[in-house]
Amino acid sequence: xxVVRDRRGAVQVLVLDRQDALxxxxxxxxxxxxxxxxxxxxxxxxxxxxxxxAGRAFSAGADIARMAGMDVDGxxxxxxxxxxMCDAIEALGVPVIAAINGFALGGGCEVALACDIxxxxxxTKMAQPEVTLGIPPGWGGTQRLPRIVxxxxxxxxxxxxxxxxxxxxxxxxxxxxxxxxxDLLDAAVAMGGTIAAASPSAVALSKxxxxxxxxxxxxxxxxxxxxxxxxxxxxxxxxxxxxxLGKRPPDWAA
Ligand code: COA
Numbered sequence: 001x002x003v004v005r006d007r008r009g010a011v012q013v014l015v016l017d018r019q020d021a022l023x024x025x026x027x028x029x030x031x032x033x034x035x036x037x038x039x040x041x042x043x044x045x046x047x048x049x050x051x052x053x054a055g056r057a058f059s060a061g062a063d064i065a066r067m068a069g070m071d072v073d074g075x076x077x078x079x080x081x082x083x084x085m086c087d088a089i090e091a092l093g094v095p096v097i098a099a100i101n102g103f104a105l106g107g108g109c110e111v112a113l114a115c116d117i118x119x120x121x122x123x124t125k126m127a128q129p130e131v132t133l134g135i136p137p138g139w140g141g142t143q144r145l146p147r148i149v150x151x152x153x154x155x156x157x158x159x160x161x162x163x164x165x166x167x168x169x170x171x172x173x174x175x176x177x178x179x180x181x182x183d184l185l186d187a188a189v190a191m192g193g194t195i196a197a198a199s200p201s202a203v204a205l206s207k208x209x210x211x212x213x214x215x216x217x218x219x220x221x222x223x224x225x226x227x228x229x230x231x232x233x234x235x236x237x238x239x240x241x242x243x244x245l246g247k248r249p250p251d252w253a254a
Contacts, residue, residue: 014036016059068238
């Protein structure tokens with residue numbers, strides 16, 4: 001199963017495990033994460049979720065090999081799948097902690113942004129590299145990243161596509177704490193345990209109230225998804241993705 005379930009008391013650990021593609025989100029991985037979130041929503045014994053990745057990555061983003069073959073309609077469907085996954089994390093009645101064990105790039109970064117709390121280690125590397133592939137972020141990055149790190153830092157990440165390392169991520173507030181790599185999961189589970197000891201109804205209300213105040217706006221998320229899909233008609237997006245898959249630099253249209 002691409003999402004490994006590991007229950008630790010009242011904390012449900014979900015591990016993205018598609019290591020041959022650095023846990024890139026294929027439609028199948030998205031579907032299994034949605035199923036795992038549905039299981040959590042139906043289980044009153046779960047009071048917090050920890051989401052992490054197996055191997056070198058939290059997730060290296062949306063599956064570029066799958067996106068390379070998409071037309072505008074396919075991209076629209078894929079954007080809807082990604083947004084649905086991020087919205088499901090936000091809508092969950094219990095907090096979700098992202099334990100960012102390695103790369104969190106593109107859609108992987110966007111999933112982490114939809115989580116309630118992000119923690120990392122010295123191996124954490126985060127980026128929104130979509131513009132280097134010829135597309136804008138498409139799973140909420142243009143909306144959630146500026147809300148978390150502010151407009152200037154978000155623009156720097158999204159417009160350059162550059163990676164942010166662990167210390168910088170901490171300084172920006174992109175992660176709230178750093179831990180030794182081997183202790184990261186236990187630290188996230190311990191944080192989940194602290195949440196689990198509090199009133200579940202008060203925690204759920206608090207999460208929803210913060211989301212109502214500062215969460216991404218549905219109409220703007222839809223606008224982002226539509227802009228992402230339409231860009232699939234532009235020659236730059238084919239060039240960007242083929243260049244990545246061919247392990248060569250892109251040659252953009254004038
Ligand atoms: N989609 C599909 N496959 C991906 C992927 C993605 N987002 N990210 C990595 N992979 C695959 C690679 O194609 C490679 O597959 P291969 O072994 O069949 O060639 C494998 O995962 C390992 O990646 P590789 O690039 O060889 O590892 P690396 O250590 O040299 O580089 C990264 C690691 C993360 C820097 C690099 O893989 C990368 O830049 N990935 C794309 C990140 C990105 O642009 N994400 C945004 C998508 S919206």
